[in-house]
Amino acid sequence: MNNSEKQEELFDPNNVKHDQMLGNLQGNILKGHGRDFTSHLFIRFYKNKREEAVEWLKSFSGKVTSCKKQLKETAIFKKSGIPGSVFFGFYLTAEGYSYLGKKTDFLTSMKNAELEDPDVTKWEEGYQEEIHAMILIADDNYDTVQNHKQLLVKELNGFSDILKIENGNVIRNPGGEGIEHFGYADGISQPLFFREEIEAYREKYKYFQAFDPAFPLEQVLVKDPLLENENAFGSFLVFRKLEQDVKGFKRQEKQIAEKMNLENDEIVGAVMVGRFEDGTPYALSHEDGILDNLTNNFKYGNEAGKCPFLNHIRATNERDEASRSMIMARRGIPYGTFYDIEDTVEKKRGLLFMSFQSNIKNQFETSQLRANAKKDPVIGQSSPFTAEALCFGESTENRQMDFKSFVTLKGGEYFFAPSIPYLKNLN
Known part of the structure; x- marks a missing residue:
């Protein structure tokens, strides 16, 4: 059975046999929550308050948005325009599992990762600390997110410290x-996981399919390692706060x-x-504005050596x-x-970068190290370098262009999204 056949069998949400699995799985993993505003609370529980923390966690589990609920709300929104409820997600670090008295051999810390990142001592305050968990709140209304954030801060008071709060907001072009x-x-x-999305993509590109976005469950999900339940799955989450020097980037463009x-x-x-800014792939057109500007339907040739x-x-x-395995x-x-x-x-x-995967080392870390090695001028954590004018299509003059990254890691951590x-x- 090929990946596509396996994919369609596993990811049809209308299949009754998958109902329990989707109900046990946190949302935002197989499909983005789609809200415009978020708040991320990074917390550390008090050492002598484990009992209170456990009771709160058990209670809060009732608020965590399941994949099943997310899919139902999405269907209702498409049909009637009624928006979904506030989205909640909860994620534990290795230190968080250790605090709860659980084994942590399945999860490591970003602080110990060999990624050529800035030293932890240069990270923002809060990220340098021992983080136990992150709570995600998301909604299309900014005030709603902030109100729920304040309620959670009050709930957590007395048995935990709020180490850091980050607020996210979607920005859009015209x-x-x-x-x-x-x-x-x-x-x-x-990556796409659901039958409806995959079939729509294949219909659109039925005459030319250069890139297949259909991926199997195993790309992002693993069995919950601490629960004996064949229908309980989770996913590894990478969070990184990436500060962008937009003024510097635009200045380099102009120069x-x-x-x-x-x-x-x-x-x-x-x-x-x-x-290009509108999404037009440079591999397809050296001018922006092609009709299918958000297409992924292209491959790369052998011009990288230039x-x-x-x-x-x-x-x-x-x-x-090889790169599909890193997606x-x-x-x-x-x-x-x-x-x-x-x-x-x-x-x-x-950017508040978040990615879900089934293996942090083989996916995120391999991808980030490749970006470093290939001198990715956007997210690569490499030293400044020079490039020939040939990179921009010039072949008559051997002029040098200076490059540097305009994205800086300000902190982050590895988490697991438990069932x-x-x-x-x-x-």
């Missing part, structure tokens, strides 16, 4: 697509464009990112069998206000 702060359409190359005598600064960003770096989307997804379900969201060239005060902005029954039956 076409309505979600974008990140550099201005590029984001969240395009996502290189002027040096190259390019009429459009954006061609520089398209080479570095791999897409340049000492790979564009961001190629560095993280070469679109071959993660990315569920990040921007933070901060969108960059305005007229801003007189420097504002902090960036809802695990939380409900803690002891």
